[in-house]
Amino acid sequence: MEVIAIAEPEARWPWEIRHAGTVVKRSDGRFATAHDAIEDGKRRLLTLWTGEDRPPISRRLQGPSNH
Numbered sequence: 001m002e003v004i005a006i007a008e009p010e011a012r013w014p015w016e017i018r019h020a021g022t023v024v025k026r027s028d029g030r031f032a033t034a035h036d037a038i039e040d041g042k043r044r045l046l047t048l049w050t051g052e053d054r055p056p057i058s059r060r061l062q063g064p065s066n067h
Contacts, residue, residue: 001017001018001019001024001045001048001049002017002018002019003015003016003017003038003041003042003044003045004016004018004038004041005031005034005035005037005038005041006037007034008030010030012030012031012032013030013031013032013033013034013036013037014026014027014029014030014031014037015027015031015037015038015040015041015044016041017041017044017045017048024048025044025048027040027041027044
């Protein structure tokens with residue numbers, strides 16, 4: 001997964017968390033600098049990684065299939 005800051009015309013920076021190029025989470029707010037946006041995104045990435053805030057797209061069974 002990666003955290004990126006998105007340049008916006010109004011000079012405010014939102015962030016996105018992407019997995020294999022697919023956006024799994026976007027920031028609700030916008031930040032004054034790209035650095036601030038990325039730092040906030042990194043904090044959110046931790047909750048995604050630990051499963052506390054995992055979006056439905058990444059909720060899959062991790063064990064062997066019984067098919």
